[in-house]
Amino acid sequence: MLRAVIFDLDDTLYEYEELNRIATAKLCAFTCERLRVSEQRFYAAYDWGRRETKRTLGNTGASHNRLLYCQKTLEYLGQRPVGLALEMYETYWGYMLEHMNLRPGAGELLGYCSKRGLKIGICTDLTAHIQHRKLKRLGLSELVSALATSEEAGIEKPGEAIYLLMLGKLHVQPEEAVFVGDSLEKDVLGPERLGIRAVWFQGKNDGVHTTATTLPDVRRVLDEIH
Ligand SMILES: [Mg+2]
Incomplete structure (x- = not known):
């Protein structure tokens, strides 16, 4: 039964995909403005951060943790990892959660x-x-x-x-x-x-x-x- x-x-x-695309663009714009870096440089750092997180954490829930992607983005860019990472994280999830239906x-x-x-x-x-x-x-x-x-x-x-x-x-x-x-x-x-x-x-x-x-x-x- x-x-x-x-x-x-x-x-x-x-629907996740379209929201994710826009939220990632917002995260990029926010980070580029705060750090005065180009979009290209942001995406090089962010993609590396994402890949590194997935490589080290493998098949686990934490491999999706965007706070780790943001922290590693800052590390790649030679920035202090604490503080801005949380703002980046909230920029992404703030948009996602506000627009999710x-x-x-x-x-x-x-x-x-x-x-x-x-x-x-x-x-x-x-x-x-x-x-x-x-x-x-x-x-x-x-x-x-x-x-x-x-x-x-x-x-x-x-x-x-x-x-x-x-x-x-x-x-x-x-x-x-x-x-x-x-x-x-x-x-x-x-x-x-x-x-x-x-x-x-x-x-x-x-x-x-x-x-x-x-x-x-x-x-x-x-x-x-x-
Ligand atoms: Mg699914």
């Missing part, structure tokens, strides 16, 4: 799950702090039964530990849950390896996986699962 729906957050319940149909879909008595889990790569801020900003605090981040699990999706953590928090067996997300590897194949059914949001209609183009389509798929 279906008892829980587990959602990915980024690029599933809200749920995708069309997300509120209705979560309301449907809730009315049907299904627990709602959020299983997401990234650090807990920022995912908490996003969920609060999106008005989901009251609807989410459980949250599992890759920072907490110690490993990113599709590492088994994050799904097991999520199932444990929801108190459900794999066959009692459905996973919904935009990444084939992280939100479909990873959960399926543990016996969790999955809906590939905006996925390729390959005749193998269950896909849904919009969030109202996800609801129609869930209607068929009992």
Whole structure:
């Protein structure tokens, strides 16, 4: 029997890519003005900071920590690493959080799950702090039964530990849950390896996986699962 729906957050319940592009441009403009450096120099430093963070932290939630990218950007540029890094971080996330909106149909879909008595889990790569801020900003605090981040699990999706953590928090067996997300590897194949059914949001209609183009389509798929 279906008892829980587990959602990915980024690029599933809200659109990340375009916001990220604009927020990064804001971060660049802010840093260039404060340090009197060119855009080209900023991006050389920032890309290095991002790569270095990912190289040292690998497959963990902390590898996404933009405060580390900002700190390393300053280190690359030969600047003091403390102080401005936090302002850079807030420039980026301030824009993201202010402009973030749920995708069309997300509120209705979560309301449907809730009315049907299904627990709602959020299983997401990234650090807990920022995912908490996003969920609060999106008005989901009251609807989410459980949250599992890759920072907490110690490993990113599709590492088994994050799904097991999520199932444990929801108190459900794999066959009692459905996973919904935009990444084939992280939100479909990873959960399926543990016996969790999955809906590939905006996925390729390959005749193998269950896909849904919009969030109202996800609801129609869930209607068929009992
Ligand atoms: Mg995603």
